[in-house]
Amino acid sequence: MTAAGNHQASRPIGRRLERAGIRDVAAAAGVSITTVSDALNGKGRLPDATRRHVREVAERLGYRPSAAARTLRTGRSGxxxxxxxxxxxxxxxxxxxxxxxxxxxxxxxxxxxxxxxxxxxxxxxxxxxxxxxxxxxxxxxxxxxxxxxxxxxxxxxxxxxxxxxxxxxxxxxxxxxxDHEEAVLGILDHLAAAGARRIGLLTGTSTDTYTRLSTTAYLQWCERVGQEPVYESYPAHDPCASAVAADRLLARPDRPDAVYGLFDPNGTDLLAAARRYGLRVPDDLLLVCCSESSVYASTEPPITTLSLKPGxxxxxxxxxxxxxxxxxxxxxxxxxxxxTDLIVRTSSQRRTHRTTVSPPRSPAGG
Amino acid sequence: MTAAGNHQASRPIGRRLERAGIRDVAAAAGVSITTVSDALNGKGRLPDATRRHVREVAERLGYRPSAAARTLRTGRSGxxxxxxxxxxxxxxxxxxxxxxxxxxxxxxxxxxxxxxxxxxxxxxxxxxxxxxxxxxxxxxxxxxxxxxxxxxxxxxxxxxxxxxxxxxxxxxxxxxxxDHEEAVLGILDHLAAAGARRIGLLTGTSTDTYTRLSTTAYLQWCERVGQEPVYESYPAHDPCASAVAADRLLARPDRPDAVYGLFDPNGTDLLAAARRYGLRVPDDLLLVCCSESSVYASTEPPITTLSLKPGxxxxxxxxxxxxxxxxxxxxxxxxxxxxTDLIVRTSSQRRTHRTTVSPPRSPAGG
DNA sequence: TGATCTTGCAGAAACGTACCGTCTGAATGC
DNA sequence: GCATTCAGACGGTACGTTTCTGCAAGATCA
CATH class of the missing domain: 3.40.50.2300 (Response regulator)
Structure with a gap:
C-alpha cells in the first residue's frame, strides 16, 4: 500500500532510470514519437536530415526498441x-x-x-x-x-x-x-547390383512415417524380386538396442549377405557384429545405412550411407x-x-569380379 | 476526432472476430477483467467457485492469453x-x-x-x-x-x-x-602409464580458451617430464583439415607413439592415418581423443575418449x-x-605387459 | 450499535510501440 | 491575390495484459 505511494512520490524525475524509451528519444531529439518511429523504421516522409538526427540521438541514448511492445502492436514476433x-x-x-x-x-x-x-x-x-x-x-x-x-x-x-x-x-x-520409398528401392537395387542375394533390413518398431514407408518399400521390393524378407525391428529411440538388433540379424540361420540399416548407429553396430561373426565387409557382407554422420567415411571399411539431406x-x-x-x-x-543422396563407399562396392570390369577405363581420365 | 467517433460508432459488435481476448472472457463470465486475470493466474482472493467458473468459460471460448501483452506488462518473456x-x-x-x-x-x-x-x-x-x-x-x-x-x-x-x-x-x-588443464594432464598421465614414450598432440590454431588451456597444459606436462613436444595445429573449424593434420603428425620423423586429439573428428582421422602407415592401435600407437560421439565405442579398435559432459x-x-x-x-x-569423464577403451590400454598385472584382481570384485 | 476486518470484486493506470488521420506552412498555379 | 498541392511533422489511439488501489457488503468484536 505505502509501497506504491512511495513509489510514485519518490519518482518525480523521469519515468525510468533503466532504459531509454521512444519517448525519451523524441524529447531529446525535439521531435514527436511518430517521427522517431518513422525515422528508425524507415517509414513515413522525412527528410534525410531529420532521419539522421533522430538516429543519432537514439544511438546516443542507447535506445533499443522494446521487442514486446513491437510484437504487441504489430502482431509479429519474429x-x-x-x-x-x-x-x-x-x-x-x-x-x-x-x-x-x-x-x-x-x-x-x-x-x-x-x-x-x-x-x-x-x-x-x-x-x-x-x-x-x-x-x-x-x-x-x-x-x-x-x-x-x-x-x-x-x-x-x-x-x-x-x-x-x-x-x-x-x-x-x-x-x-x-521420397523414402524411392530411396529404399534405390539402395536395394544398388545392393543387388553389387551382387547381394539376400538383403536384410534393420528397422524400427515405432510407427512414424519414415519407418513405415521405408519398411513397406522393402517388403514390396522383396515381393517383386521374390526374396523372403529378412529383417529385425527394434525401438529406435533406445541407444543400446541397435547393437543388439544388429547382432540378432547376423545371427539368424537365414543370415543376409547385405544389410540396410534405417538408423544412424546401425552402421557401426552392424560392422561390430560382422566382426564378431568373422564376416568381412564387403566380401561376406554388404552394408549400407542411413546416416548423416561423417564418421562412416573413416571406418574400416568406409560405409556407404544414405543422406536425407537434413540441411x-x-x-x-x-x-x-x-x-x-x-x-x-x-x-x-x-x-x-x-x-536423397547415396554416398557409395567400400562397404557396398561390388565384390564379385564375375562381371569383368575393364581396369584401364578408370573413372574419367582427367 | 471524427475518426475516433466513426471508429467507435462503426464497431457496435465485438472488437475482434479472430481470437477471444480477456475482455471477451470477462463479459461471457459476467465478471471483470481483473477477476479473469486473477482466476487464471491463481492470484487474488477468489472463492473456488468463481475461479472454476472463469476457467471453464475461458476454456469454452478457447481463450489464450497474449504472450506479447503479458511480456510487455510483466517485463518477462520466458x-x-x-x-x-x-x-x-x-x-x-x-x-x-x-x-x-x-x-x-x-x-x-x-x-x-x-x-x-x-x-x-x-x-x-x-x-x-x-x-x-x-x-x-x-x-x-x-x-x-x-x-x-x-x-x-x-x-x-x-x-x-x-x-x-x-x-x-x-x-x-x-x-x-x-577443468581443461587437469583433464589434459590426466590423459597424458594415463597414456604414460600405458607405456607411451612420446606423446603427441593434435590441436587447433584458433585462440579460444579450450584450445589455449589444453595446449598450454600439454606443453607444461612435456616440460615437467622432459619430453620434447610433438604437435600439429590445424584450423579446427575446417572439417577436412583434421585428416590432413592427423596424417602430418604421424608422418613426422619424430613420430609419437601416443596421440591425444583435442577435437571430435581426430579419433577416426588418426585411426585412418595409422592404418595408412601400418601402425597398429594400440600396439604401435596409443590413441585418445576428446569427443562426445558414441561411435568410438564401435570403432576397430574402440577408442578412448574424453567427454566434457556437455549435458x-x-x-x-x-x-x-x-x-x-x-x-x-x-x-x-x-x-x-x-x-570431465575419461572413457577408457582399447586404444589406450596398456600394451606392454612388462609390468605384470595380476589378472585375478579384476576391477572391484563385485 | 458502532468500529474494525475480511472477502470478493471492479476501475483504471500503465507497459512501449506503430500507424491512421490530421494539421501546418510554404510553394506552386492561375 | 487566392486556391491548390504537398512535404513534413504530430496527436492520439489501440494492442491485451497485469496489478495497484478502492470500495461495498458481510463478518467479527467490544
Missing part, C-alpha cells in the same frame, strides 16, 4: 518454433541426433537470413510454455497423427509446416519430405514457413520432395 | 537465448557438432522444466534480430574477449551466463567450465541463468567447474 518429438521427457532422440542437429543448424541459418529467430519447443512441453511464447509460425518435425499441438496451433491460425509427410490429414500449410530440408521448411507467414506463398498446401 | 559462435555465416562448427547438440538438448530440457523456452541466436546475427526478441537472459558459448554481443546484453541489464571461462574480464553473471554443462548453465533472472542466486559472479 519468432518461429521448431518442434521436435520427444521420447520420455527428453527432446529428440539419440538416433536422430545428427539429423536433427544438421537440420536445426540449417533452419537457424535460413530463419536468421530472413530476420527470424528459432525457438526450440519439444512437442510434449508443458502447455504453459507453448502459450507463453508468441510464435509467428512453427516447424514440426515428424508430427504424429492428430498431433494435439499442431491442431491447437492451426486453430489459432498459426502457420505450420512439417518436416516429414504429415500422417493422416493433419492440416499443415506445407510439408517437405524425402536442405531444414532450409526448405523454413522458407515455406516464412512464405506462409508473410503471405507470399500459395493458399493451399504445398508439398516438396527433396532428393 | 525466453532465454542460446548464443553460439559462428564461423563464416554458419552457426556452430562441424567440430562442435556433437558437443553442441548434446549441450543444447540438455539446456532445452532444463529451461523447459523451469518454464522457459530456448532461442538459438548465433553471435554474429544481424543486430536487428537480436533486438527484435525479448530475452530474459542469455547463455553464451565460449565468448571471445570483449564480445560485443555480451557487452551490449550486460549493458541492457540482461543476465548472461557463459559456457566456458570467459576470456578477459567479460562481465558475465556466472560461468561453467571443465551437465548445459543443465548447469541454464540453472545458473534462471537463478540470476529470478534473483535467486548470489550477487556476484559464480563459477562452477564440471568434472
Amino acid at each position: 519468432l518461429i518454433g521448431l518442434t521436435v518429438t520427444t521420447y520420455g521427457e527428453e527432446p529428440f532422440t539419440f538416433t536422430e541426433f545428427a539429423y536433427f542437429a544438421e537440420m536445426a543448424r540449417a533452419a537457424t541459418s535460413a530463419a536468421l537470413a530472413r530476420g527470424y529467430a528459432l525457438v526450440i519447443l519439444p512437442a510434449s512441453s508443458r502447455h504453459d510454455v507453448w502459450s507463453n511464447v508468441a510464435l509467428d509460425g512453427t516447424v514440426v518435425i515428424d508430427p504424429s497423427d492428430h498431433d494435439p499441438v499442431v491442431m491447437e496451433l492451426v486453430r489459432q491460425g498459426v502457420p505450420v509446416v512439417s518436416d516429414g509427410r504429415p500422417a493422416g490429414s493433419l492440416p499443415v500449410h506445407a510439408w517437405v519430405d524425402n 536442405k530440408i531444414g532450409t526448405a521448411v523454413v522458407q515455406l514457413l516464412i512464405d506462409a507467414i508473410e503471405g507470399v506463398g500459395a493458399t493451399h498446401p504445398v508439398q516438396q520432395i527433396m532428393q | 525466453l532465454i537465448g542460446l548464443t553460439v559462435t559462428t564461423y563464416g555465416e554458419e552457426p556452430f562448427t562441424f567440430t562442435e557438432f556433437a558437443y553442441f547438440a548434446e549441450m543444447a538438448r540438455a539446456a532445452t530440457s532444463a529451461a523447459l522444466a523451469r518454464g522457459y523456452a530456448l532461442v538459438i541466436l548465433p553471435a554474429s546475427s544481424r543486430h536487428d534480430v537480436w533486438s527484435n526478441v525479448a530475452l530474459d537472459g542469455t547463455v553464451v558459448i565460449d565468448p571471445s574477449d570483449h564480445d560485443p554481443v555480451v557487452m551490449e546484453l550486460v549493458r541492457q541489464g540482461v543476465p548472461v551466463v557463459s559456457d566456458g571461462r570467459p576470456a578477459g574480464s567479460l562481465p558475465v553473471h556466472a560461468w561453467v567450465d571443465n 551437465k554443462i548445459g543443465t548447469a548453465v541454464v540453472q545458473l541463468l534462471i537463478d540470476a533472472i529470478e534473483g535467486v542466486g548470489a550477487t556476484h559472479p559464480v563459477q562452477q567447474i564440471m568434472q
